[in-house]
């Protein structure tokens with residue numbers, strides 16, 4: 001039975017009791033509209049913690065586009081049923097006033113890894129993520145936090161954040177879960193039309209082909225330019241970025257030699273899709 005908790009005070013009591021019994025608490029921060037990607041995080045948490053908290057909070061502070069916030073799917077009753085099936089102990093689903101009470105005045109900002117790509121195209125996004133994640137870590141007092149690699153840049157931001165602020169939590173990145181045709185699972189995929197859904201896997205397929213060519217010695221700049229053109233030709237209306245970056249620092253990589261990641265954001269219909277793969 002998954003217990004639904006909405007207040008930080010009630011959560012603190014529950015977690016304190018677990019910790020008195022020496023239990024390790026794992027947390028999976030989400031914004032709900034759960035899919036198999038989230039459930040894989042809950043399973044990883046289940047396997048590596050004694051008690052599991054999944055948080056659902058659609059964080060207004062990380063949406064730079066009010067339309068996107070309005071349209072973000074909210075499916076709490078269905079989410080709860082999925083979490084029950086995964087034997088999650090607590091669903092922490094606070095309201096906006098619990099997270100950002102009257103007078104809230106603090107912003108957490110991570111320089112460097114937050115700046116390019118998502119940071120450049122969604123100004124303020126990572127300040128919102130860093131602030132809410134810091135709050136969720138404080139409210140849950142968890143020892144481990146599980147994040148999907150689909151949001152690769154987010155994982156680097158959160159990893160930097162906990163190091164810099166000495167937050168006693170281990171960040172566990174978990175692999176991206178994909179549909180059979182390669183499309184990375186995302187809560188936003190439900191907003192694709194049937195025709196767009198058929199086009200969407202071209203994003204991952206194109207990146208894979210480019211990554212393979214680069215691994216085989218092709219010039220990254222040329223491959224990225226060709227891949228960008230192929231994504232547009234497939235039916236995407238724009239490619240915001242398609243970059244080859246150092247996997248940890250997210251600095252631009254010109255030639256391979258250290259672990260690198262190819263990252264993309266592209267718009268299909270009304271939906272902005274992001275993805276990344278190792279190169």
Ligand code: PAF
Nearest residue numbers: 029030031059129132151
């Ligand atoms: O990845 C997400 O769903 C969100 O950015 C997170 C980490 C739950 C913070 O709101």
